[in-house]
Amino acid sequence: MIKNEDGLLSPPLLATARMGELLAQQYLEGNTVNGVKKVAWFSSGAPIEILQALDFFLYTPDNHAALCGARKMGAEFSEIAEDHGYSRDICSYARTDFGSYFAGRTPVGKIPRPDLIVVSNNICQTILHWYQAMGAYLNAPVFVVDTPFLYEDAKEHQIEFVKMQLEELIPIAEKISGKKLSYQRLKEVIRLGKECGDLWMEILHRASTKPAPISGFDAFVLMGPIVALRGEPSTVSFFNDVLKEVDQRIANGIGAVKNEKHRILWDNLPIWYRLSWMSKKLASLGIVVAISNYTYMWGEPAQYYDLDRPIEGIAKVYLHTILNRSTGYKLDLMKRMVAKFSLDGVLLHSDRSCKPYSLGQFDQATALLDELKIPSLILEADHNDSRIFSEEQVSSRLQAFAEMMG
Amino acid sequence: MLYQGIDIGSSSCCVVIINGKKEIVSSSVVPTGARNFEALKRATREVFENAGISEKDIGHTVSTGYGRERVENRDKDISEIACHAKGISNYFPDTNLLIDIGGQDSKAIRIQPGGKVVDFSMNDKCAAGTGRFLEAMARVLEVDIDQFETLDAGAEGSQSISNMCTVFAESEIVSLVAQGIEIKEITNAINRSIATRTFSMTKRMTIGVHNLSVAMSGGVARNGGVVRMLERLLKKKIAIPPEPDRIGAFGAALFAME
Numbered sequence: 001m002i003k004n005e006d007g008l009l010s011p012p013l014l015a016t017a018r019m020g021e022l023l024a025q026q027y028l029e030g031n032t033v034n035g036v037k038k039v040a041w042f043s044s045g046a047p048i049e050i051l052q053a054l055d056f057f058l059y060t061p062d063n064h065a066a067l068c069g070a071r072k073m074g075a076e077f078s079e080i081a082e083d084h085g086y087s088r089d090i091c092s093y094a095r096t097d098f099g100s101y102f103a104g105r106t107p108v109g110k111i112p113r114p115d116l117i118v119v120s121n122n123i124c125q126t127i128l129h130w131y132q133a134m135g136a137y138l139n140a141p142v143f144v145v146d147t148p149f150l151y152e153d154a155k156e157h158q159i160e161f162v163k164m165q166l167e168e169l170i171p172i173a174e175k176i177s178g179k180k181l182s183y184q185r186l187k188e189v190i191r192l193g194k195e196c197g198d199l200w201m202e203i204l205h206r207a208s209t210k211p212a213p214i215s216g217f218d219a220f221v222l223m224g225p226i227v228a229l230r231g232e233p234s235t236v237s238f239f240n241d242v243l244k245e246v247d248q249r250i251a252n253g254i255g256a257v258k259n260e261k262h263r264i265l266w267d268n269l270p271i272w273y274r275l276s277w278m279s280k281k282l283a284s285l286g287i288v289v290a291i292s293n294y295t296y297m298w299g300e301p302a303q304y305y306d307l308d309r310p311i312e313g314i315a316k317v318y319l320h321t322i323l324n325r326s327t328g329y330k331l332d333l334m335k336r337m338v339a340k341f342s343l344d345g346v347l348l349h350s351d352r353s354c355k356p357y358s359l360g361q362f363d364q365a366t367a368l369l370d371e372l373k374i375p376s377l378i379l380e381a382d383h384n385d386s387r388i389f390s391e392e393q394v395s396s397r398l399q400a401f402a403e404m405m406g
Numbered sequence: 407m408l409y410q411g412i413d414i415g416s417s418s419c420c421v422v423i424i425n426g427k428k429e430i431v432s433s434s435v436v437p438t439g440a441r442n443f444e445a446l447k448r449a450t451r452e453v454f455e456n457a458g459i460s461e462k463d464i465g466h467t468v469s470t471g472y473g474r475e476r477v478e479n480r481d482k483d484i485s486e487i488a489c490h491a492k493g494i495s496n497y498f499p500d501t502n503l504l505i506d507i508g509g510q511d512s513k514a515i516r517i518q519p520g521g522k523v524v525d526f527s528m529n530d531k532c533a534a535g536t537g538r539f540l541e542a543m544a545r546v547l548e549v550d551i552d553q554f555e556t557l558d559a560g561a562e563g564s565q566s567i568s569n570m571c572t573v574f575a576e577s578e579i580v581s582l583v584a585q586g587i588e589i590k591e592i593t594n595a596i597n598r599s600i601a602t603r604t605f606s607m608t609k610r611m612t613i614g615v616h617n618l619s620v621a622m623s624g625g626v627a628r629n630g631g632v633v634r635m636l637e638r639l640l641k642k643k644i645a646i647p648p649e650p651d652r653i654g655a656f657g658a659a660l661f662a663m664e
Binding site for chain 1: 472483484485486487488511523524525526527528530610613614
């Protein structure tokens with residue numbers, strides 16, 4: 001939760017506390033779920049609908065790593081992973097999770113053992129090796145969903161390729177769960193998943209209002225359920241409440257940042273261990289992060305769900321994640337966001353840990369300046385490893401960025 | 407009425423006082439060291455004594471540099487990027503690319519006539535390509551940092567050292583010294599290392615920019631060896647102001663006047 005002792009920000013949304021409860025309940029259930037339900041670990045970008053329909057308890061190590069990052073445990077766990085031979089150059093989410101595993105410590109009590117691990121390479125390649133290593137440590141089967149990289153919209157043969165893999169997953173997951181997949185139940189999961197995605201997009205789009213009722217930092221915090229609990233009835237109800245609260249803010253003219261002067265886009269993952277600091281630092285310069293393409297990616301592909309062709313729809317959803325698409329697509333999305341959210345600048349977090357997301361940022365910055373006259377700032381940091389972050393360097397770059405926007 | 411600009415950087419603390427005609431009345435540079443408050447006090451005392459003025463003669467004060475938020479009597483703090491751009495534009499109004507290499511930062515700044523910043527790029531988390539890098543190399547070679555400009559005279563450019571990491575560069579130099587390589591070749595390699603690293607940063611900032619008008623500020627602009635190599639790489643003459651390490655404080659003083 002972003003604290004607000006300096007009065008630069010409006011009080012956090014009431015929904016933030018409920019979000020914490022939702023995730024805490026899920027982690028709590030995970031503490032004792034082994035032996036009660038079958039457990040599936042999934043990479044945050046992996047298709048979960050089949051697993052949900054088969055009543056697996058779902059757990060995503062990515063979200064756990066982000067939680068450790070927000071609790072400022074990322075560097076400590078990373079060091080432990082490095083002590084075990086993992087390179088400092090690999091993703092700090094992976095190192096955080098490895099470190100937590102080796103240390104036998106976690107802020108969530110106890111992590112459930114996996115009966116099945118499903119991982120997709122639609123967000124990066126590191127994740128395959130990370131999950132395969134965990135599968136080896138924990139003696140759990142690993143199913144890989146291979147998503148071909150998209151240079152434009154998915155072609156028929158690419159959709160067919162992913163669909164075939166999902167059809168292959170069904171009997172494996174059925175065998176482990178001891179249940180038969182009900183298509184009726186699958187359709188219900190898909191319907192709820194689409195509703196979650198659509199609601200999330202509506203919430204984010206509300207920030208096109210001036211002043212922005214919700215900031216990118218609020219969205220980084222509120223996105224937990226769309227990553228870990230999408231397609232759950234409780235998530236739909238939660239996002240409905242968030243939307244109501246955001247609309248109330250618009251009706252009352254309340255902005256997330258009290259003195260909103262500049263509106264910017266945040267590109268890439270957040271800096272979890274500095275979320276509050278960064279939010280207040282930007283607010284002190286009159287800057288609101290109106291939108292982030294990172295929070296957007298968890299809702300945008302929901303448009304591809306298809307109740308008439310459920311498996312094909314799932315294949316399309318997970319093919320169209322932003323990290324599985326070309327850098328040109330990302331640039332095009334950023335340009336559309338500049339117009340929709342009336343942005344004055346773009347902050348590109350050059351994330352040492354996330355190479356796929358950071359690729360092409362210099363060209364994107366140049367194109368935004370040349371074509372739209374929108375200034376950018378490239379900020380070097382890391383999403384979980386605080387050893388990469390330098391407060392003084394970041395402060396002076398942010399101040400110069402604010403001055404550049406006028 | 408007089409105006410004060412204070413630039414507390416990582417290696418030096420600079421105070422510049424200007425009058426209403428943008429003329430420098432007095433200035434002082436002292437090493438920042440471990441106690442930046444004391445460095446600031448010393449620089450301020452010097453600058454006041456030199457000009458025979460006192461604090462009550464100062465209309466406004468703007469601070470810049472890494473210590474900018476710690477200057478208690480400031481009216482405003484402004485980033486060093488904006489201050490260097492402002493300062494250099496007063497000397498060379500047509501400048502559209504400013505290279506500023508200070509103690510721990512090197513920057514390529516694209517500016518509009520008049521000094522407004524359009525875009526900038528800075529070095530990442532490494533001292534390579536900065537003044538600190540030169541200081542470290544001077545220590546290894548047991549020479550004074552000011553000698554880098556003249557020591558490389560007549561060098562053939564037969565050696566090269568890493569521009570990726572200061573620590574690696576240091577050990578490379580130790581190895582070159584051990585091999586008996588002439589000092590002019592080593593200093594030439596050091597200057598080239600900074601120039602090539604800075605050049606790649608300027609390239610990023612100037613894609614599609616024609617009619618480059620380049621100026622340089624910061625302490626490293628005093629090193630003619632680096633400047634000459636950068637000129638060769640950029641195929642452009644680089645304009646250097648009289649006291650390049652005072653440009654940040656001068657720009658801050660100009661903002662104070664405004």
